[in-house]
Amino acid sequence: MRRRSIGVCILLSIVTCGIYGLYWFICLTDESNAVAGEQGTSGGMALLLSIVTCGIYYFYWSYKLGEKMDKARTYNNVAPGSLGIVFLLLSIFGLGIITYALAQNEINKYATVL
Template sequence: MVRNRSIVVCIILTFITCGIYGLYWYVSLANDVNTVAGVQDTSGGMVLLLTIITCGIYGLYWAYKCGEKIDIAKQNRGIASSNGGILYLILYLLGGIIAYALIQNEINKMA
């Protein structure tokens, strides 16, 4: 089940917990995007593990694929979609939390 999370609360909790909540949010986003798109790819826990093992490189791939999955979810709902994968990839490079916030916003719209 996809949860409608407050983006502001998630960002504040990430800073207050020195990033620990950010890891939970990352896992939840990966699971929620899979659920919304109807695709059961890599689970959130595995995404986190692969990102840690590859020193963040898998996170770049995940951000791009996340955009594609959100586009699939939008198309399934009859909503116009754009190539968000490139946007999420660039924002993930600049600061992951910005990409998390935009991804969460899209998930909240579809929840």
């Protein structure tokens, strides 16, 4: 797990017309599993499920990503929030890139701790 610059990730996602966003999705999934100490769905499988279900799985993934971030907060003695709901609402309203940025921010906090 490594720290990523959120601005660079967003810029690369825009410049590559979303190709880097797919890679970032996979990395976020794998790293959120590591931060939360879970053996959840791998990043590649989550991407495949999102494609096969025409994006429906993506909403579930967004919610679970927030739940994993809350779990990581609990492990690190930080008060958990309702990130699952926040991430789900952002995704529903088409603001998934903000979900990615917020999740990466949480992962960056704990990348130095682990």
